[in-house]
Amino acid sequence: MVSAEVLEKLETEFKKLEASDSKSLLKKYLTREIFDQLKTKQTSFGSTLLDCIQSGLANHDSGVGIYAPDAEAYTVFADLFDPIIEDYHNGFKKTDKHPPKDFGDCDTLGNLDPAGEYVVSTRVRCGRSLQGYPFNPCLTEEQYKEMQDKVSSTLSGLEGELKGTYYPLAGMTKEVQQKLIDDHFLFKEGDRFLQTANACRFWPTGRGIYHNENKTFLVWCNEEDHLRIISMQMGGDLGQVFRRLTTAVNDIEKRIPFSHDDRLGFLTFCPTNLGTTIRASVHIKVPKLAANKAKLDEIAGKFNLQVRGTRGEHTEAEGGIYDISNKRRMGLTEYQAVKEMYDGITELIKIEKEL
Known part of the structure; x- marks a missing residue:
């Protein structure tokens, strides 16, 4: 009741x-x-x-x-x-079904900007939830701890390029904290939208960050979602970034079952982030296009892309650098979501060159 x-x-x-x-x-x-x-x-x-x-x-x-x-x-x-x-999600109706997972052939996605003139960095991330656990507002302190144990022991089994270290937020030393902040890796408490959704209880219990030695692969534990899995690097080699993410997600899924729904795809805390949950983005400099922000938004919209400030949602573009990503996450496969971003950015660069 x-x-x-x-x-x-x-x-x-x-x-x-x-x-x-x-x-x-x-x-x-x-x-x-x-x-x-x-x-x-x-x-x-x-x-x-x-x-x-x-x-x-x-x-x-x-x-x-x-x-x-x-x-x-x-x-x-x-x-x-x-x-x-x-x-x-652009008309994903209640009668629609999200397609099964398909990461496709990463080799067909090349480097967006081989000369390095426009794309500063490339990043692909996805969200995942552990089966059998509710999302943040309903988690008990014990469940937070239990999940962190599962996640950190799973990640410690990753090998090769993905091998790295897990840093729990609770008890983190000032030095480690500063280092992670300098690398822009550390998420912090205090987003008012999440606070009021009751998603920050028992902070920092059960939260942590994992990254590999090259700092090109990152996992956030219990920030907004149970898991945020992130692959990134400087430059525009989207194929390489996406391949690293695919390998990691498949590897983790073998050890931890994820919450999935036949109709909605992968389930996470925010309804904007269902289906593939994939957000593929670049930090990009397009000074001529950016001179007319409304025009930039309009062109991006045609390719189902979303334009944000340098540090993501609700931020400004610093030094003319925008964060541009795919908007659609549902009703298409993982590969198609990343390919939309690939095609859209290719087109934006082409338009910028012609201006």
């Missing part, structure tokens, strides 16, 4: 959202009818509608405003999640 206290809070905050000029997808799709239909529902982990939408209720400037407190929430609260997923 959903408690009277939760119902009261839902009611009060819902009215504030209704009256606000919020542009979030939550406001767009949470009608009174849907609200009344879902407000008394719960998952077997005990997650309520409030657990899903509290971040969007607290932050009216959210773009999306909803998270899944556990994998079941996508089903129990489907009447709200489905239209938001369809809107964000």
